[in-house]
Structure formats: C-alpha cells, structure tokens
Amino acid sequence: MIHSIAFSLLLAIHFMTPFTERELEIIHNGDAQTPFRVLQTTDPVDSLMLRMQSNDIDTDSIAHNASLQLLIERLKTTMEVAGGVGIAAPQAGILKNVFLFTRIDHPEKDVCVAINPRIIDHPVNKICFERDGCLSIPDTGGNSLRFPWVEVEYWDEKGQHHRERLEGYSRKEDFTAVIFQHEYDHLQGILFIDKLCPAQ
Ligand SMILES: [Zn+2]
Numbered sequence: 735m736i737h738s739i740a741f742s743l744l745l746a747i748h749f750m751t752p753f754t755e756r757e758l759e760i761i762h763n764g765d766a767q768t769p770f771r772v773l774q775t776t777d778p779v780d781s782l783m784l785r786m787q788s789n790d791i792d793t794d795s796i797a798h799n800a801s802l803q804l805l806i807e808r809l810k811t812t813m814e815v816a817g818g819v820g821i822a823a824p825q826a827g828i829l830k831n832v833f834l835f836t837r838i839d840h841p842e843k844d845v846c847v848a849i850n851p852r853i854i855d856h857p858v859n860k861i862c863f864e865r866d867g868c869l870s871i872p873d874t875g876g877n878s879l880r881f882p883w884v885e886v887e888y889w890d891e892k893g894q895h896h897r898e899r900l901e902g903y904s905r906k907e908d909f910t911a912v913i914f915q916h917e918y919d920h921l922q923g924i925l926f927i928d929k930l931c932p933a934q
Contacts, residue, residue: 750790766807769815770826785923788829790850796893820913822920833917839910848888855885862931864905877931880912
C-alpha cells in the first residue's frame with residue numbers, strides 16, 4: 735500500500751528544466767526552414783538518447799521563448815520533409831516534453847503542438863493498431879497496442895491550455911488518438927516496438 739502510494743507520487747512528479755547549452759546549439763544551428771537530423775535507432779549514440787526521459791517546459795513564457803518557437807518551427811519542417819504524421823522533440827535530440835501531431839480528426843487544424851502533454855484518462859482495454867511506424871526506426875513497421883481513445887491535456891505554441899478527448903484508431907480513417915500516444919511515448923523514451931501486439 736505504502737509502496738504503491740510512493741510509486742504513484744513518483745509518477746506524478748515532472749521536472750521542469752531550461753534548454754541545455756547542447757540543446758540550444760542544436761535548435762539554433764539552422765533557421766525555421768532547416769530540418770533537424772532525426773535520431774535513428776540504428777545509431778548507437780542516437781538509440782541511447784531515444785530511450786531517455788524528457789522534461790517539462792516553463793509554460794509561463796511559451797509565446798516569448800524564441801528558442802522554443804524555433805524548435806517548433808523546425809520540427810514542423812522536419813516532419814514535412816520526412817513525410818511523417820507526428821514528431822517529438824527527443825527525436826531531434828532535444829529532451830523536452832514537446833511534440834507535433836497531425837489532426838486527422840480536424841483537417842482544418844492541420845498539425846497541433848503539444849507542450850507538457852498528459853494522458854489523464856483512457857479505457858481499460860487496448861486495440862491492435864495496424865502498421866505503426868516511426869521516423870527514428872528505419873524500414874520497420876509493426877502493429878502496436880493502443881488505447882482507442884485518450885483524454886489529454888497540453889499547452890499549445892501560443893501558451894493556451896487544452897483539454898480534450900482524442901478518438902480515432904483506424905489506419906484507414908482517423909488515427910489521431912494513436913498518433914498522440916505514439917508521440918507521447920517518445921517523451922518517456924518508449925518506442926512502438928515496445929508495444930507490439932502479441933503474434934496471432
Ligand atoms: Zn516515432
């Protein structure tokens with residue numbers, strides 16, 4: 735009992751840290767149109783970085799944080815160039831809780847930015863999502879276990895707070911809820927290959 739309380743307290747702690755010198759160097763080594771190099775699991779150093787835990791960002795100064803804004807712009811460029819539907823900051827070597835996810839459910843919103851995201855509710859059972867893939871794992875696809883919906887909260891790039899329920903787990907129609915879960919996992923150092931459906 736005491737152990738489980740201590741454990742849940744531990745899970746609830748989120749560390750907020752400023753960008754490190756190395757992170758600022760990466761962010762500012764190109765302009766908004768310059769894609770980042772996407773870390774690859776096939777590279778030994780990259781693969782360690784992809785397994786690390788990211789930290790929260792100070793939400794008071796989101797709109798005025800020039801380095802954060804450039805990071806977001808460059809992540810957008812990187813995602814477009816790579817042809818992905820989502821990308822997380824650690825995939826560029828920036829260990830901060832920031833990712834982009836494509837709004838298949840709301841095409842007019844296009845790509846959304848999630849800063850300090852949380853998954854606050856989900857159903858008990860998972861589904862098997864077909865053909866997950868990752869910009870950091872070359873030439874590999876697989877079916878992954880995902881929640882069919884998630885209740886989430888996050889801040890956007892303007893510093894506005896959002897809380898909403900994301901649905902959509904069909905590869906053929908809408909899989910916005912799965913994109914959010916995939917990118918959220920990157921912030922914990924988790925990859926889709928950790929969540930493969932049991933072989934049938
Ligand atoms: Zn990925």
